[in-house]
Amino acid sequence: MxxxxxxxxxxxxxxxxxxxxxxxxxxxxxxxxxxxxxxxxxxxxxxxxxxxxxxxxxxxxxxxxxxxxxxxxxxxxxxxxxxxxxxxxxxxxxxxxxxxxxxxxxxxAQDLIGNFVAGVFILKDKPFEVGDWIEWDGQSGRVEDIDLRVSRVRTFDNEQITVPNGDLANNAVKNPVAYNTLRQKFVFGIGYDDDINAATEYITEEAENHPDILEDPAPSVRLVELGDSDVGLQSRFWIEDPDRGDFVRVRSEYIQAVKERFDEEGIDIPYVHRTLTGEVEVIESIAQEA
Structure with missing residues (x-):
C-alpha cells in the first residue's frame, strides 16, 4: 500500500x-x-x-x-x-x-399588488384617517381601519364596507371633515308674492340664533333660482368640528327653525301645482256609429 x-x-x-x-x-x-x-x-x-x-x-x-x-x-x-x-x-x-x-x-396577483401599493400611498399621503367621514363613488361612511390591502368603512346604517385600497386611491374621495370648519347650503323656496328682503332677514336671523352655527364666517343668503312656483333663496352657513352626527342635527334644527319662523311671519313655502288642460274631440263618423 x-x-x-x-x-x-x-x-x-x-x-x-x-x-x-x-x-x-x-x-x-x-x-x-x-x-x-x-x-x-x-x-x-x-x-x-x-x-x-x-x-x-x-x-x-x-x-x-x-x-x-x-x-x-x-x-x-x-x-x-x-x-x-x-x-x-x-x-x-x-x-x-x-x-x-x-x-x-x-x-x-396584479390587482392584489395594486391594492397593496395603493395602501402604502394612502398611509403616506393621508387623504383621510381613521375616524374621518368620507364619500366616494356614491357611498359614504366613517373609516374604521386602514390596512395595506383594504380599508374598512362603517356606513351610517351601521353596515361595514370592505373597500380595496385601489378604489380609494384611484378615484375621487371627498373628506368633509378634513378641516376644522364646514360650509353647508340649503335652498328655501318662498312664494312670488312674498317679500324677498324680509325672508332673507328671517333666514339669516335663525342662523345667527343657532348656537352651533358660526358667526365668523357669517351666514349669508343668495337668490339662486326662479322656479315654476317659488323663488329659491340659498342659505350658506358654517359649522365647527364637522362630525357627521353634528352636521345632520344642526342642519335639521336650522331648517325647522326657519320653517316655523316663516309660518309665524306669513311667508309662504309653496308646493308645485299642476294644472291639466286639453280638449276631447269626437270624430263625426264615430259619433254617428255610436
Missing part, C-alpha cells in the same frame, strides 16, 4: 472528493452569509427605517419597509454566500427560476 497518498483526497470508484476544497467552500459560504446578514441587520435595515421615520411614514409602512428590507438582506446574503462558495451555476439557475416564478405571480 502506498503510504504517500494525499490524506485529503478520498478515492471512491472513478470519482474523487477533495475534502479540503469542500471545507474551504463551506467556510466561505457561511462566512459570506453571516457577514452580509450582520451588515444588513446592523446598518442597512436601521438606515431604511430612519429614512421612513424622517419622511413621517405611518407605522404600518415602517413595518412593511422593515420586512421588505429584511427580505432583501436575506436575498443578498444567500447570493453572496453561493458566489463565495463557488456555486455560481446553481445561483444562476435559481435566479432564472425565481424570476419566472415572480413574473407568473405578478400577472396572477
Amino acid at each position: 502506498d503510504s504517500t497518498m494525499d490524506p485529503v483526497v478520498l478515492q471512491l470508484g472513478v470519482e474523487s472528493i477533495n475534502v479540503g476544497d469542500i471545507l474551504q467552500r463551506t467556510v466561505a459560504f457561511f462566512v459570506g452569509l453571516f457577514a452580509v446578514l450582520l451588515v444588513g441587520r446592523l446598518l442597512f435595515v436601521p438606515l431604511v427605517l430612519k429614512g421612513l421615520e424622517n419622511r413621517d411614514f405611518d407605522k404600518a409602512v415602517q413595518s412593511l419597509g422593515e420586512s421588505v428590507t429584511g427580505g432583501i438582506v436575506w436575498f443578498a446574503a444567500i447570493a453572496v454566500a453561493f458566489t463565495l462558495g463557488g456555486f455560481g451555476a446553481f445561483l444562476g439557475a435559481f435566479a432564472t427560476l425565481g424570476g419566472a416564478l415572480a413574473l407568473a405571480i405578478g400577472f396572477a
Whole structure:
C-alpha cells in the first residue's frame, strides 16, 4: 500500500472528493452569509427605517419597509454566500427560476399588488384617517381601519364596507371633515308674492340664533333660482368640528327653525301645482256609429 497518498483526497470508484476544497467552500459560504446578514441587520435595515421615520411614514409602512428590507438582506446574503462558495451555476439557475416564478405571480396577483401599493400611498399621503367621514363613488361612511390591502368603512346604517385600497386611491374621495370648519347650503323656496328682503332677514336671523352655527364666517343668503312656483333663496352657513352626527342635527334644527319662523311671519313655502288642460274631440263618423 502506498503510504504517500494525499490524506485529503478520498478515492471512491472513478470519482474523487477533495475534502479540503469542500471545507474551504463551506467556510466561505457561511462566512459570506453571516457577514452580509450582520451588515444588513446592523446598518442597512436601521438606515431604511430612519429614512421612513424622517419622511413621517405611518407605522404600518415602517413595518412593511422593515420586512421588505429584511427580505432583501436575506436575498443578498444567500447570493453572496453561493458566489463565495463557488456555486455560481446553481445561483444562476435559481435566479432564472425565481424570476419566472415572480413574473407568473405578478400577472396572477396584479390587482392584489395594486391594492397593496395603493395602501402604502394612502398611509403616506393621508387623504383621510381613521375616524374621518368620507364619500366616494356614491357611498359614504366613517373609516374604521386602514390596512395595506383594504380599508374598512362603517356606513351610517351601521353596515361595514370592505373597500380595496385601489378604489380609494384611484378615484375621487371627498373628506368633509378634513378641516376644522364646514360650509353647508340649503335652498328655501318662498312664494312670488312674498317679500324677498324680509325672508332673507328671517333666514339669516335663525342662523345667527343657532348656537352651533358660526358667526365668523357669517351666514349669508343668495337668490339662486326662479322656479315654476317659488323663488329659491340659498342659505350658506358654517359649522365647527364637522362630525357627521353634528352636521345632520344642526342642519335639521336650522331648517325647522326657519320653517316655523316663516309660518309665524306669513311667508309662504309653496308646493308645485299642476294644472291639466286639453280638449276631447269626437270624430263625426264615430259619433254617428255610436
